[in-house]
Amino acid sequence: MIVVTGATGTVGSKVVVGLRERGRSVRALVRAGSEGPAEWDEAVERVAADFADPASLDAALAGADTVYLLVAVHPEMAQHEKNVVDAAVRTGRRPRIVLHAAAGIEYRPEGVRFIGAHIAGLDHLKASGLPWTVLGPNGFYQNFLGTAPTVRAGHLAVPGGDGAVSYVDARDVAAAAVEVLATEGHEGAVYTLTGPAALTHGELAAQLATVAGHPIAYTALTPEVALEGLLGMGWERWRAEGMVELYGLYAAGRASAVSSDVEKLTGRPPRTFAEFAAEHAEAFRA
Protein backbone atom coordinates (compact mmCIF):
# COMPACT_ATOMS: atom_id res chain seq x y z
CA MET A 1 0.00 0.00 0.00
CA ILE A 2 1.23 3.45 -0.95
CA VAL A 3 0.67 6.36 1.45
CA VAL A 4 0.58 9.78 -0.23
CA THR A 5 1.24 12.82 1.95
CA GLY A 6 0.54 16.37 0.73
CA ALA A 7 -2.21 14.53 -1.11
CA THR A 8 -4.67 17.39 -1.57
CA GLY A 9 -2.08 19.78 -3.06
CA THR A 10 -0.95 20.71 -6.57
CA VAL A 11 1.25 17.66 -7.10
CA GLY A 12 -0.09 15.18 -4.53
CA SER A 13 -3.68 15.28 -5.79
CA LYS A 14 -2.45 14.21 -9.24
CA VAL A 15 -0.17 11.56 -7.78
CA VAL A 16 -3.20 9.97 -6.10
CA VAL A 17 -5.14 9.93 -9.38
CA GLY A 18 -2.15 8.56 -11.31
CA LEU A 19 -1.58 5.72 -8.84
CA ARG A 20 -5.26 4.76 -8.93
CA GLU A 21 -5.10 4.69 -12.75
CA ARG A 22 -2.29 2.16 -12.33
CA GLY A 23 -4.58 0.11 -10.07
CA ARG A 24 -2.49 0.73 -6.98
CA SER A 25 -3.90 0.72 -3.49
CA VAL A 26 -3.60 4.29 -2.12
CA ARG A 27 -4.03 5.87 1.27
CA ALA A 28 -4.18 9.66 1.07
CA LEU A 29 -3.21 11.77 4.05
CA VAL A 30 -5.71 14.61 4.38
CA ARG A 31 -6.35 17.12 7.11
CA ALA A 32 -9.21 16.58 9.53
CA GLY A 33 -12.49 17.51 7.91
CA SER A 34 -11.18 17.24 4.33
CA GLU A 35 -12.63 14.71 1.88
CA GLY A 36 -9.98 15.36 -0.76
CA PRO A 37 -10.63 16.47 -4.35
CA ALA A 38 -13.72 15.22 -6.20
CA GLU A 39 -11.46 13.61 -8.86
CA TRP A 40 -10.44 10.86 -6.40
CA ASP A 41 -12.36 7.60 -6.68
CA GLU A 42 -14.07 5.80 -3.81
CA ALA A 43 -11.22 3.33 -3.43
CA VAL A 44 -8.82 6.02 -2.19
CA GLU A 45 -8.54 5.52 1.55
CA ARG A 46 -8.59 8.91 3.28
CA VAL A 47 -6.87 9.26 6.63
CA ALA A 48 -6.80 12.45 8.68
CA ALA A 49 -3.37 13.39 9.99
CA ASP A 50 -1.14 16.39 10.60
CA PHE A 51 2.61 16.65 9.98
CA ALA A 52 2.97 18.26 13.40
CA ASP A 53 1.17 15.41 15.22
CA PRO A 54 3.32 12.24 15.42
CA ALA A 55 0.47 10.07 16.78
CA SER A 56 -1.69 10.92 13.79
CA LEU A 57 1.24 10.04 11.49
CA ASP A 58 1.58 6.63 13.17
CA ALA A 59 -2.03 5.86 12.28
CA ALA A 60 -1.61 7.23 8.75
CA LEU A 61 1.50 5.18 7.98
CA ALA A 62 0.48 1.87 9.58
CA GLY A 63 0.85 -0.89 6.99
CA ALA A 64 2.61 1.29 4.41
CA ASP A 65 5.04 -0.29 1.93
CA THR A 66 5.87 2.99 0.20
CA VAL A 67 5.45 6.61 1.29
CA TYR A 68 5.32 9.68 -0.93
CA LEU A 69 6.68 12.36 1.36
CA LEU A 70 5.61 15.85 0.26
CA VAL A 71 5.32 18.58 2.86
CA ALA A 72 4.03 22.10 2.32
CA VAL A 73 6.27 25.17 2.43
CA HIS A 74 6.14 26.11 6.12
CA PRO A 75 8.60 27.37 8.76
CA GLU A 76 8.49 23.87 10.31
CA MET A 77 8.76 21.97 7.01
CA ALA A 78 12.08 20.30 7.89
CA GLN A 79 10.61 19.03 11.16
CA HIS A 80 7.49 17.87 9.28
CA GLU A 81 9.64 15.75 6.96
CA LYS A 82 11.52 14.33 9.94
CA ASN A 83 8.24 13.53 11.70
CA VAL A 84 7.03 11.48 8.72
CA VAL A 85 10.36 9.65 8.47
CA ASP A 86 10.28 8.85 12.19
CA ALA A 87 6.70 7.54 11.92
CA ALA A 88 7.79 5.39 8.97
CA VAL A 89 10.60 3.93 11.08
CA ARG A 90 8.12 3.19 13.88
CA THR A 91 5.99 1.05 11.55
CA GLY A 92 8.81 -1.53 11.71
CA ARG A 93 8.12 -2.39 8.04
CA ARG A 94 10.99 -0.39 6.46
CA PRO A 95 8.74 1.33 3.92
CA ARG A 96 10.41 2.92 0.93
CA ILE A 97 10.33 6.73 1.16
CA VAL A 98 10.08 8.86 -1.98
CA LEU A 99 11.00 12.36 -0.84
CA HIS A 100 9.56 15.19 -2.90
CA ALA A 101 12.21 17.89 -2.41
CA ALA A 102 13.40 20.56 -4.86
CA ALA A 103 15.92 20.92 -7.66
CA GLY A 104 19.24 22.10 -6.25
CA ILE A 105 19.21 19.57 -3.41
CA GLU A 106 21.87 17.65 -5.34
CA TYR A 107 24.40 20.51 -4.95
CA ARG A 108 23.20 21.72 -1.53
CA PRO A 109 23.09 25.51 -2.06
CA GLU A 110 23.41 27.60 1.09
CA GLY A 111 21.07 30.41 2.08
CA VAL A 112 17.94 29.12 0.34
CA ARG A 113 15.69 28.08 3.21
CA PHE A 114 13.19 25.96 1.24
CA ILE A 115 15.98 23.82 -0.20
CA GLY A 116 17.80 23.88 3.15
CA ALA A 117 14.74 22.35 4.79
CA HIS A 118 14.68 19.53 2.24
CA ILE A 119 18.41 18.94 2.77
CA ALA A 120 17.76 18.55 6.52
CA GLY A 121 14.87 16.18 5.77
CA LEU A 122 17.00 14.12 3.38
CA ASP A 123 19.91 13.87 5.82
CA HIS A 124 17.47 12.61 8.46
CA LEU A 125 16.00 10.14 5.98
CA LYS A 126 19.42 8.80 5.03
CA ALA A 127 20.34 8.42 8.71
CA SER A 128 17.09 6.48 9.34
CA GLY A 129 18.31 3.55 7.27
CA LEU A 130 15.04 3.41 5.30
CA PRO A 131 15.26 2.89 1.53
CA TRP A 132 14.94 6.29 -0.15
CA THR A 133 14.56 8.07 -3.48
CA VAL A 134 14.59 11.84 -4.04
CA LEU A 135 12.60 13.85 -6.56
CA GLY A 136 14.01 17.32 -7.15
CA PRO A 137 11.58 19.38 -9.23
CA ASN A 138 12.44 22.85 -10.41
CA GLY A 139 9.91 25.70 -10.06
CA PHE A 140 6.45 24.82 -11.38
CA TYR A 141 4.85 26.47 -14.43
CA GLN A 142 1.72 26.58 -12.28
CA ASN A 143 3.35 29.29 -10.11
CA PHE A 144 2.74 31.68 -13.01
CA LEU A 145 -1.01 31.40 -12.43
CA GLY A 146 -0.33 33.32 -9.21
CA THR A 147 1.14 36.18 -11.27
CA ALA A 148 -1.85 36.25 -13.65
CA PRO A 149 -3.40 39.50 -12.32
CA THR A 150 -0.20 41.49 -13.04
CA VAL A 151 0.38 39.64 -16.32
CA ARG A 152 -3.14 40.66 -17.40
CA ALA A 153 -2.08 44.25 -16.68
CA GLY A 154 0.99 43.80 -18.94
CA HIS A 155 3.76 43.08 -16.42
CA LEU A 156 5.83 40.19 -15.19
CA ALA A 157 7.70 41.63 -12.21
CA VAL A 158 9.90 39.19 -10.26
CA PRO A 159 13.47 39.30 -8.88
CA GLY A 160 14.74 36.78 -11.45
CA GLY A 161 17.46 38.96 -13.03
CA ASP A 162 18.43 37.57 -16.40
CA GLY A 163 19.02 34.00 -15.23
CA ALA A 164 17.36 31.19 -17.15
CA VAL A 165 15.22 28.65 -15.26
CA SER A 166 14.19 25.18 -16.42
CA TYR A 167 10.69 25.44 -14.93
CA VAL A 168 8.56 22.29 -15.12
CA ASP A 169 4.86 21.47 -15.30
CA ALA A 170 3.56 20.14 -11.96
CA ARG A 171 1.66 17.48 -13.94
CA ASP A 172 4.95 16.10 -15.26
CA VAL A 173 6.33 16.09 -11.73
CA ALA A 174 3.31 14.07 -10.62
CA ALA A 175 3.66 11.65 -13.55
CA ALA A 176 7.33 11.08 -12.72
CA ALA A 177 6.43 10.53 -9.06
CA VAL A 178 3.78 7.96 -10.01
CA GLU A 179 6.35 6.02 -12.02
CA VAL A 180 8.83 6.01 -9.15
CA LEU A 181 6.16 5.01 -6.62
CA ALA A 182 4.63 2.27 -8.77
CA THR A 183 7.85 0.58 -9.90
CA GLU A 184 10.96 -0.83 -8.25
CA GLY A 185 14.65 -0.05 -8.77
CA HIS A 186 14.86 3.57 -7.63
CA GLU A 187 16.65 3.13 -4.33
CA GLY A 188 19.29 5.81 -3.71
CA ALA A 189 18.39 7.72 -6.90
CA VAL A 190 18.05 11.52 -7.05
CA TYR A 191 15.87 12.54 -10.00
CA THR A 192 15.98 16.17 -11.10
CA LEU A 193 12.67 17.10 -12.70
CA THR A 194 12.76 20.00 -15.16
CA GLY A 195 10.99 21.20 -18.24
CA PRO A 196 12.57 20.74 -21.68
CA ALA A 197 14.28 24.16 -21.78
CA ALA A 198 15.72 26.89 -19.58
CA LEU A 199 14.12 30.28 -20.26
CA THR A 200 14.85 33.72 -18.86
CA HIS A 201 11.94 35.62 -17.33
CA GLY A 202 12.13 37.95 -20.34
CA GLU A 203 11.60 34.94 -22.62
CA LEU A 204 8.80 33.65 -20.40
CA ALA A 205 7.10 37.07 -20.53
CA ALA A 206 7.36 37.00 -24.35
CA GLN A 207 5.69 33.55 -24.45
CA LEU A 208 2.92 34.76 -22.15
CA ALA A 209 2.44 37.81 -24.40
CA THR A 210 2.00 35.53 -27.42
CA VAL A 211 -0.90 33.64 -25.84
CA ALA A 212 -2.35 36.69 -24.07
CA GLY A 213 -2.37 38.76 -27.26
CA HIS A 214 -0.99 41.88 -25.58
CA PRO A 215 2.52 43.08 -24.65
CA ILE A 216 3.94 41.86 -21.34
CA ALA A 217 7.03 43.65 -20.05
CA TYR A 218 9.44 41.85 -17.76
CA THR A 219 10.74 43.93 -14.87
CA ALA A 220 13.64 42.43 -12.91
CA LEU A 221 12.87 43.57 -9.37
CA THR A 222 15.61 44.03 -6.80
CA PRO A 223 15.35 41.57 -3.90
CA GLU A 224 14.44 44.46 -1.56
CA VAL A 225 11.57 45.70 -3.74
CA ALA A 226 10.34 42.13 -4.30
CA LEU A 227 10.31 41.45 -0.55
CA GLU A 228 8.41 44.65 0.14
CA GLY A 229 5.89 43.73 -2.53
CA LEU A 230 5.28 40.23 -1.14
CA LEU A 231 4.92 41.55 2.42
CA GLY A 232 2.53 44.19 1.10
CA MET A 233 0.46 41.41 -0.45
CA GLY A 234 0.13 39.83 3.00
CA TRP A 235 2.77 37.11 2.67
CA GLU A 236 4.18 35.89 5.96
CA ARG A 237 7.81 37.13 6.32
CA TRP A 238 9.44 33.67 6.49
CA ARG A 239 7.84 32.60 3.24
CA ALA A 240 8.42 35.94 1.46
CA GLU A 241 12.11 35.93 2.38
CA GLY A 242 12.38 32.32 1.23
CA MET A 243 10.84 33.18 -2.13
CA VAL A 244 13.30 36.04 -2.64
CA GLU A 245 16.19 33.68 -1.76
CA LEU A 246 14.94 31.22 -4.35
CA TYR A 247 14.76 33.92 -7.02
CA GLY A 248 18.36 34.82 -6.09
CA LEU A 249 19.30 31.28 -7.14
CA TYR A 250 17.33 31.75 -10.37
CA ALA A 251 18.93 35.14 -11.09
CA ALA A 252 22.38 33.60 -10.64
CA GLY A 253 21.57 31.02 -13.33
CA ARG A 254 21.82 28.16 -10.83
CA ALA A 255 18.40 26.70 -11.72
CA SER A 256 19.04 26.50 -15.46
CA ALA A 257 20.21 22.90 -15.86
CA VAL A 258 17.90 20.85 -18.06
CA SER A 259 17.48 17.23 -17.03
CA SER A 260 16.14 14.31 -19.06
CA ASP A 261 14.79 12.56 -15.95
CA VAL A 262 11.09 13.34 -16.63
CA GLU A 263 11.34 11.70 -20.05
CA LYS A 264 13.42 8.80 -18.70
CA LEU A 265 10.78 8.09 -16.06
CA THR A 266 7.56 8.78 -17.94
CA GLY A 267 8.60 7.82 -21.46
CA ARG A 268 7.53 11.16 -22.92
CA PRO A 269 9.07 14.62 -23.08
CA PRO A 270 7.99 17.15 -20.46
CA ARG A 271 5.45 19.79 -21.48
CA THR A 272 6.85 23.08 -22.80
CA PHE A 273 6.08 26.41 -21.16
CA ALA A 274 4.42 27.49 -24.42
CA GLU A 275 1.99 24.55 -24.14
CA PHE A 276 1.19 25.43 -20.55
CA ALA A 277 0.70 29.11 -21.39
CA ALA A 278 -1.59 28.27 -24.32
CA GLU A 279 -3.73 26.02 -22.10
CA HIS A 280 -4.14 28.87 -19.62
CA ALA A 281 -4.38 31.71 -22.15
CA GLU A 282 -7.65 32.96 -20.66
CA ALA A 283 -6.00 33.55 -17.28
CA PHE A 284 -3.35 35.79 -18.89
CA ARG A 285 -5.59 37.76 -21.29
CA ALA A 286 -6.46 41.36 -20.41
Ligand SMILES: NC(=O)c1ccc[n+]([C@@H]2O[C@H](COP(=O)([O-])OP(=O)(O)OC[C@H]3O[C@@H](n4cnc5c(N)ncnc54)[C@H](OP(=O)(O)O)[C@@H]3O)[C@@H](O)[C@H]2O)c1
Ligand atom coordinates in the same frame (compact mmCIF):
# COMPACT_ATOMS: atom_id res chain seq x y z
N1 LIG B 1 5.95 25.32 -6.15
C1 LIG B 1 7.11 25.08 -6.71
O1 LIG B 1 7.49 25.71 -7.70
C2 LIG B 1 8.01 24.00 -6.16
C3 LIG B 1 9.14 23.63 -6.87
C4 LIG B 1 9.97 22.63 -6.36
C5 LIG B 1 9.65 22.02 -5.17
N2 LIG B 1 8.54 22.40 -4.49
C6 LIG B 1 8.23 21.71 -3.22
O2 LIG B 1 6.95 21.12 -3.40
C7 LIG B 1 6.28 21.10 -2.14
C8 LIG B 1 4.93 21.74 -2.33
O3 LIG B 1 4.21 20.97 -3.28
P1 LIG B 1 2.76 21.44 -3.76
O4 LIG B 1 2.88 22.76 -4.45
O5 LIG B 1 2.12 20.30 -4.47
O6 LIG B 1 2.09 21.68 -2.35
P2 LIG B 1 0.71 22.41 -2.01
O7 LIG B 1 -0.16 22.52 -3.23
O8 LIG B 1 1.04 23.63 -1.23
O9 LIG B 1 0.03 21.34 -1.05
C9 LIG B 1 0.53 21.08 0.23
C10 LIG B 1 -0.11 19.82 0.78
O10 LIG B 1 0.34 19.61 2.11
C11 LIG B 1 -0.80 19.53 2.98
N3 LIG B 1 -0.47 20.06 4.29
C12 LIG B 1 -0.11 21.33 4.60
N4 LIG B 1 0.16 21.43 5.91
C13 LIG B 1 -0.07 20.20 6.45
C14 LIG B 1 0.02 19.67 7.75
N5 LIG B 1 0.39 20.43 8.80
N6 LIG B 1 -0.27 18.37 7.94
C15 LIG B 1 -0.67 17.60 6.91
N7 LIG B 1 -0.77 18.04 5.63
C16 LIG B 1 -0.47 19.33 5.41
C17 LIG B 1 -1.86 20.36 2.29
O11 LIG B 1 -3.12 20.06 2.81
P3 LIG B 1 -4.32 21.14 2.75
O12 LIG B 1 -4.85 21.03 1.35
O13 LIG B 1 -5.26 20.66 3.78
O14 LIG B 1 -3.71 22.47 3.05
C18 LIG B 1 -1.64 19.90 0.85
O15 LIG B 1 -2.16 18.61 0.66
C19 LIG B 1 7.17 21.81 -1.14
O16 LIG B 1 7.87 20.86 -0.40
C20 LIG B 1 8.11 22.63 -2.03
O17 LIG B 1 9.36 22.86 -1.43
C21 LIG B 1 7.70 23.36 -4.96
